[in-house]
Amino acid sequence: MPKEFEEFNLNRQILNAVADAGFTVATPIQEKAIAPVLSGQDIFGIAETGTGKTAAYVLPILMQLKYAQGDAPRALILAPTRELAMQITDHVKIFSKYTDLRTVVVYGGLGPKTQIEQIKAGVDIIVATPGRFLDIYLANHINTQYLKFLVLDEADKMMDMGFIGSIHRILEVVPRKRQNLLFSATMSDLVQKIAGDFLKNPTIIEVAQQATPAASVTQSLYHVPNFKTKINLLAHVLKNVDEFTRLIIFCKTKTVADNIFSFIERKFGPEAVRVIHANKGQNTRINSINDFKDGNIRVLVATDVASRGIDVSEVSHVINFDVPIVIEDYVHRIGRTGRAFAKGDALTLCTDAEKYYIQKIEKLIRQQIPIVPLPPEVFIEETPFEEKQAISRTIDDQKRREDPDFKGAFHEKKHAAAIAAAARNKTNKQPSWKKKKFKN
Template sequence: MVQSFEDFKLNRQILNAIADAGYTQPTPIQQKAITPILAGQDIMGIAQTGTGKTAAFVLPMIMKLKYAQEKEPRALILAPTRELAMQIEENIKLYSKYTDLRSVVLYGGLGPKAQIAKLEEGVDIIVSTPGRFLDLYLEGHISTKLLQFLVMDEADKMMDMGFIGSIHRILEVVPRKRQNLLFSATMSELVHKIAGDFLKHPTVVEVDSQATPAVTVTQSLYPVPNLKTKINLLQHLLKDEVDFNRLIVFCKTKTVADNIFKFLERRYGEGEVRVIHANKGQNTRINSINAFKEGDVRILVATDVAARGLDVSDVSHVINFDVPIIIEDYVHRIGRTGRAFKTGAAITFCSPAEEYYVRKIEKLIRQQIPLSEIPADVHIEETPYEERQAIARAIDDQKRREDPEFKGAFHEKKHAKAIAQKAAKEKRASSAEKTSGKFKGNKKSSTVKGGFLGNKRKY
């Protein structure tokens, strides 16, 4: 059993950097992954977020690369989002501080000029999102001929975001002889597929069950009838500034995130809260994350763009204002707290329209999320008519997804109305027929026809 980082036979420069970072004991994923990576094996690592998996592949990579060489990169790490890419590169700089290894992070959202300049200076490790790497490779700014390592981090998110085509193109341009490392919190069918193309006889390293939240995170679920009650509950929880001292509030859309941010900003002041989502500029997002890390900001409101790769110590709470529709994101959201042996709490607000996704999340994580009652002093608002209609439509859509034959409450009402109208029409027609028959039965054999029937008369 590995008890300390000394047991891995890492060099003194790396051990000094680890000591400076304040790490004393390897996490389970580090205990299981570092030795086989040092031995040159391909690795498939299954571990939930917040378990220290970045160090699990970065430390042995630095040990094997040793020092700066040539101008071309020898290691490529692919990440699904710019936030995660930036976080990985920060860790590389932290662990390689006593070496001369050079690293660069590449991502979209800003001009490539500064990134190209860094590549021109020479680099040993590239951390990149797939799209920006391909762009710069195709423009001739990156050579892959010396690559020894190819790492794919958060492979499940990479597949969810539609990067499978880019990954296959990258696999076509990197050397066949290389060491491959794939890390993921969950194993979807697409991840299995890419793993088959990517890894050669891998060593599978698994920490806990797939998609299991960290045991250091206490979970709770509040059934909440509507949006206004969610806001009231959020406001109630945030009154406890001692316990809720650093938290992330996750929302499923940019609009909701902006609205919650504005509400909290009015309540707590400009310096207490920030918001990040895809519409925010890169510099704004970086500044907000740094302010949150440094403790200058108490509350960070975010969409799932920040659910992965946001490594902040001592996040006391994660509040899911909305239940994520991509259910795997639940694990990644709540993994922002309770990181690396520390405790944290994850609180989820669930409207009737979101119960469907909670059931799926509980099936994924193979556990029930404990229910909590709304505190007595939280005002429960009446659900407005439009929101009731939206909830009913959402529930119908969910039922239809499970059963294509299901027509839905709205359809049933419409269908019932149509049946009633048809019955009334048939009744009127039947009544008219009887009336017509009655008159026909009373007709005399000799009739007079005239008017529109012509001038002929029969007697």
């Protein structure tokens, strides 16, 4: 039987806030982590996305901080993206609403002036991206000497984004005597390295196999020949308003995301869709996510910059319009649906050039993604010559990556063409006696 929050050693203010948020039963990561964190242990938590790990560390930290004290922060939570930092801050504020604890979120993308003013006014918990935290600290606006808790959330994503240097610099400026909590969906070599530098005799908590998608997510794989057929399939599923009620479409690049946004906007109206990626302003991204959370829009188109920063209940479908090149992102993308025991569906659209990454994803998650045939209503477009060439080049590059001696189809064609040309030249070459002019 799952444990109820009332059974944990949490004070009444926190329990009332948890109840107000509609939570009664703890998820497995919460059940396993809350008590060890309360007892002061370092934690290495391995948990798939959408399992409630934010509450697993926020609730016991709030319990131990209890009330506002002094002006300097006593807890620092680091997150890889601004979206995730804002999401964590929302959770902290929800669970601390009956306390006077003060939380400030700091991230890049906008001027630091307001963030610095908020910190100077007094803060108990800072939620930050590593780069912006260091910027403000190095400008002497953060006093770290009273920090008791240091949390690394989504440590694998931080390593993927190249934050290992920033993390080591932060470890140099925080007190040695502190409680450390690290959470990651996967256990890569870099994550294990930072865990060794960061944690002291940690309690390891694993609630699922590493990089295993939530069991509540039904996965489907569609083999499609080209981009236009992907668009046709997308249009087909979006017509099903009753089943596809709230969905996120993930794309590999900003250009593809903008193209899909424009297509859906033309097809279903501007009130149906928003797009978020790195070129969008901070306020635009925040407003788009809020519109999606509030149910004002049905479709959110996003690049992977947002795949870990969207915590929205009742997302019916995730559609991978492109297969992610960073294969771990597949787990985080599809984790946007099927959250907190809810059911969800994840559809992946795959061309021949993307099968290489599907094989690696299936190896990572240790399961095959079921292949579903294209619906008969979906028109299969003929692949344009340029796209066909691009797909062939990509496949050649992938084979060359696996086998450095592989020359590639283009090399073979070029070689064959050279041989044919040489043969033609030899045939057409006139004997020297024919060229010689004889005098009469």
